[in-house]
Amino acid sequence: MPDTIHTRYAIVGAGTAGIAAAEALRETDPAGDVVMIHGESVPPYCRPLIVELLMGERAADQILIREPEWFAERQVTLLSGAPVVNLAPREKHLTLASGRTIAWEKLLIATGAQPATPPIAGLTDVPMLTLSTQEDVARFRPHCRPGARALLVGIGLLGLQAMTALKALGVRVIAVEARSKILPMILDVRAAAIAQRRLEENDIEVHVGTKLTSVGRAAGGAAGCVARTGGGKELGFDFLVLTTGMRPNLALLDGTGIASERGVVVTENMETNAEGVYAAGDVTQFHNWIEERAEVHAHWVNAYRQGRIAGTHMAGGQAEPYRPSYLNSLRLFGLPIVTMGASRIDDPQGAQVHIAGSEVRPAYTRLVVRHGELIAATFVNDVTRAGVFQYLMRQRIQVGDAAASLLAQDRAGMEFLHKIHAEAISGDVEWPASMDLIDRYRKDHGHTRWGTDKKTEKSEA
Amino acid sequence: MRRIYTNHALCSGCRACSVACAIAHGGTAGHAGGAIQIVRDPRWGFEYQAVCRMCEDPECVAACMAAALSRDPETGRVVLDRERCVGCWMCMMVCPHRGIHPDGQAHKAILCDQCADRDVPACVKACATHAIAVVEEDEVSRETVRPAG
Numbered sequence A: 001m002p003d004t005i006h007t008r009y010a011i012v013g014a015g016t017a018g019i020a021a022a023e024a025l026r027e028t029d030p031a032g033d034v035v036m037i038h039g040e041s042v043p044p045y046c047r048p049l050i051v052e053l054l055m056g057e058r059a060a061d062q063i064l065i066r067e068p069e070w071f072a073e074r075q076v077t078l079l080s081g082a083p084v085v086n087l088a089p090r091e092k093h094l095t096l097a098s099g100r101t102i103a104w105e106k107l108l109i110a111t112g113a114q115p116a117t118p119p120i121a122g123l124t125d126v127p128m129l130t131l132s133t134q135e136d137v138a139r140f141r142p143h144c145r146p147g148a149r150a151l152l153v154g155i156g157l158l159g160l161q162a163m164t165a166l167k168a169l170g171v172r173v174i175a176v177e178a179r180s181k182i183l184p185m186i187l188d189v190r191a192a193a194i195a196q197r198r199l200e201e202n203d204i205e206v207h208v209g210t211k212l213t214s215v216g217r218a219a220g221g222a223a224g225c226v227a228r229t230g231g232g233k234e235l236g237f238d239f240l241v242l243t244t245g246m247r248p249n250l251a252l253l254d255g256t257g258i259a260s261e262r263g264v265v266v267t268e269n270m271e272t273n274a275e276g277v278y279a280a281g282d283v284t285q286f287h288n289w290i291e292e293r294a295e296v297h298a299h300w301v302n303a304y305r306q307g308r309i310a311g312t313h314m315a316g317g318q319a320e321p322y323r324p325s326y327l328n329s330l331r332l333f334g335l336p337i338v339t340m341g342a343s344r345i346d347d348p349q350g351a352q353v354h355i356a357g358s359e360v361r362p363a364y365t366r367l368v369v370r371h372g373e374l375i376a377a378t379f380v381n382d383v384t385r386a387g388v389f390q391y392l393m394r395q396r397i398q399v400g401d402a403a404a405s406l407l408a409q410d411r412a413g414m415e416f417l418h419k420i421h422a423e424a425i426s427g428d429v430e431w432p433a434s435m436d437l438i439d440r441y442r443k444d445h446g447h448t449r450w451g452t453d454k455k456t457e458k459s460e461a
Numbered sequence B: 001m002r003r004i005y006t007n008h009a010l011c012s013g014c015r016a017c018s019v020a021c022a023i024a025h026g027g028t029a030g031h032a033g034g035a036i037q038i039v040r041d042p043r044w045g046f047e048y049q050a051v052c053r054m055c056e057d058p059e060c061v062a063a064c065m066a067a068a069l070s071r072d073p074e075t076g077r078v079v080l081d082r083e084r085c086v087g088c089w090m091c092m093m094v095c096p097h098r099g100i101h102p103d104g105q106a107h108k109a110i111l112c113d114q115c116a117d118r119d120v121p122a123c124v125k126a127c128a129t130h131a132i133a134v135v136e137e138d139e140v141s142r143e144t145v146r147p148a149g
Ligand SMILES: Cc1cc2nc3c(=O)[nH]c(=O)nc-3n(C[C@H](O)[C@H](O)[C@H](O)COP(=O)(O)OP(=O)(O)OC[C@H]3O[C@@H](n4cnc5c(N)ncnc54)[C@H](O)[C@@H]3O)c2cc1C
Pocket: A012, A013, A014, A015, A016, A017, A018, A037, A038, A039, A040, A044, A047, A048, A049, A050, A051, A082, A083, A084, A085, A110, A111, A112, A113, A131, A132, A133, A158, A161, A249, A252, A280, A281, A282, A283, A298, A299, A300, A301, A303, A329, B065, B088
């Protein structure tokens, strides 16, 4: 029965952005009513973990984004299975598919993104799957027979996750990428070559520089389907998996006057151009300071951080302005890779590239420095120190000449990091003064340095 | 609230802390299983202890896509639920302090729990050069440091 709920805060979307917002606003405003709206009928879950669900590694109740008590403790009213069909920012209310209306004072749009559909003829004639919701996982199940052939379109992050799951289920994977390297949005050519080798070693059939033009059923009543490529190749398959990327869910914004381009346009406080309306997560676009352009960076960390900032501001609190970091963590059949910044650019203009590799195992690290600032970093295999670089990049700390030392992890590099740490978390790393009594064990690095200095002096003399 | 301090100038790089931590947490006697790790430059002999700083606004919690990490405002402790961890290394990607480490065997992260159930943390006890100290918050102001061992 149509009725109206009045609430101080309405959050559309129960993904990580919506959850982080609720968490943050509760820290500032313990009392104001919060209504959180989740379009899907299953309880809110960690979206990336649907891959685990598909592989059968985890059950649906093991990927919940928060336990039910979380909502109760914070007095957040969760409406699941309640798609919003209309937003009216001027009137400050919204309408659910059930006809119910919700009158709000502050609104957060955190509706995330959905899979993009590439322009390929005949898509509706073949079994076609995407991977972004629990419902999608259910649709995968009947197709994932051992030996079945999956044609995966787009070898990006999503494609990689999908192929990992398919492979684990015994499905044969044929993967095509339109660009000339795999993971083209995040890897440089050398890292992409290591990555491609890794996939091929794991029996993934990889075709780069391959654009599909059409797909259809196999001719003459033969089983399966056939895809044709721009280069005239034919690839046989049983079902198609589209992983060419995600597009922000902007449909609700039509006619509302809320500004959007590729995503919702937001300030660094996550405000939209409409009074009292905020947006956070995959649905937004943000200015990329490295490449000087507006960009949708659909990523968990960004979504969470943006959500927190939005929530704090909605409740009238103060938060640090949003600083994006373009981060990715991936795993290629056991090989971990972390990238950040403009890591996909092979020959960055006006920048220095520092590379360290290994001949004996697939390890590769690449740093790119422009005007003394780190603008890209790639870590293949040795990912444990990536966080430090993430921090240097996001805070735009001048690394300048230290870059080579940082890469080599030599003493100068370590001392640089140690200094940065001490500044960043001063107080935290402060050694308790009373402990300074114990300096009889203090190590003397000096002798090593002194010895070398002497040698240098001699050789110079 | 408990704090664990480290002093790199006192660290000899022997990894006794990592081993003690690994043993105390039911692992094997290898340094790789410790929540405290030694980062070192073998050429110059410069090393420091990498352990969680229990950040007030932890980046790792923001990054954890399995909701395995959370911060308990009461104890100030950042807690890892190993059951939930999927080993995506997103936390390592963001932690500015190298505070969280990979457990390659179990394919899950390892995070310091400050030995909440022990009087003195295992690493503090193990360190021969007293390069690790534990301080209780109510003691921080008075600066009385619990002696190791
Ligand atoms: C298979 C897969 C793997 C991924 N792996 C990674 C990874 O390894 N690392 C990483 O960083 N990121 C990964 N991502 C991306 C990550 O999941 C997203 O960046 C993150 O979930 C974004 O959070 P969000 O809150 O913005 O949106 P979402 O989590 O997408 O949440 C959107 C919410 O909005 C609701 N909603 C949408 N429209 C409506 C409507 N009309 N009415 C009501 N509710 C609505 C939905 O029901 C949902 O609750 C992956 C994504 C997928 C699909």
